Amino acid sequence: MFLRKNLRPAREARKKLDLKDGLWLKCESCGEILYRRELDQSCWICPKCGFHFRVGHKTYIKLLLDEGKLEEIDRGLVSVDPLRFPKYKEKYKTSRKKTGMEEGIVSGRAEINGMPVIFAATDFAFMGGSMGSVVGEKVARAARLALAERKPFVMLTASGGGARMQEGIFSLMQMAKTSAEVGLLKQAQIPYINILTHPTMAGVMASFASLGDVIIAEPGALLGFTGPRVIEQTIGEKLPPGFQRSEFLLEHGFVDIVCSRRELRETVARILSILTEPHKEPSSQT
Ligand SMILES: [Zn+2]
Numbered sequence: 001m002f003l004r005k006n007l008r009p010a011r012e013a014r015k016k017l018d019l020k021d022g023l024w025l026k027c028e029s030c031g032e033i034l035y036r037r038e039l040d041q042s043c044w045i046c047p048k049c050g051f052h053f054r055v056g057h058k059t060y061i062k063l064l065l066d067e068g069k070l071e072e073i074d075r076g077l078v079s080v081d082p083l084r085f086p087k088y089k090e091k092y093k094t095s096r097k098k099t100g101m102e103e104g105i106v107s108g109r110a111e112i113n114g115m116p117v118i119f120a121a122t123d124f125a126f127m128g129g130s131m132g133s134v135v136g137e138k139v140a141r142a143a144r145l146a147l148a149e150r151k152p153f154v155m156l157t158a159s160g161g162g163a164r165m166q167e168g169i170f171s172l173m174q175m176a177k178t179s180a181e182v183g184l185l186k187q188a189q190i191p192y193i194n195i196l197t198h199p200t201m202a203g204v205m206a207s208f209a210s211l212g213d214v215i216i217a218e219p220g221a222l223l224g225f226t227g228p229r230v231i232e233q234t235i236g237e238k239l240p241p242g243f244q245r246s247e248f249l250l251e252h253g254f255v256d257i258v259c260s261r262r263e264l265r266e267t268v269a270r271i272l273s274i275l276t277e278p279h280k281e282p283s284s285q286t
Helices: 001-018 036-041 055-063 088-099 135-148 166-186 228-235 247-251 259-277
Strands: 024-026 033-035 105-112 115-122 153-157 191-198 212-217
Touching: 001 024, 024 036, 033 036, 036 088, 055 105, 055 115, 055 153, 055 191, 055 259, 088 105, 088 166, 115 135, 135 153, 135 166, 153 166, 191 259, 212 259, 228 247
Parallel strands: 115 153, 153 191, 191 212
Antiparallel strands: 024 033, 105 115
């Protein structure tokens, strides 16, 4: 306590210095004030409590892919606002401007530790990473390409928005479409790996994001179909601590690995090398 009291004035001064100009950030979990540049160099993980700050697809591309390089495919696909949903066009435009992305997903060819893969990532910054018809189509096309080129498909999600409500039934249809496409990978014995980051929910979680051969989650990520608040209100009961968080889902067998962002690349590479190793027939006993 003594130490904390003494640190407080210094912290306050630092806070004033800056939270405004963005040099410093407050950890959402432990409240520590952190230097943005240092966070950037440490994969955006709080050095004090290990909290994983939400990062965008560009950071994941840099962290996961060889030379931080994604050879993008299927560019130029944009939503046509099929339901003429009120204010969707404006929101869409704002998201495109804010993120510099064409849609809530990027996909393409890449390598991880020299192994060729098809990689796709949704981004929470673009309308909550929600799945409209373009996101669904790009996931489906990426899966088809993985099948055609017989390369593992690595799919990273940050899709708290689930299916995009502004596209109604067209969004919901993507759940069946993407599930069917990644299902074909299983039949062809092509590895499909899911990386779930905070938050991955609803229609995305209930389709392609939870069908991987191996499901990796970042620590503390909220992963599920309906959010805990709605479930509590519906069933009128308090949920157990940590409900729908990565660690809880690991304990209950839904997630296979909870892995720090720092070790993500190494973990994915290890899984890929195991899954793509040529099959050896057991030696026959005579
Ligand atoms: Zn922290």
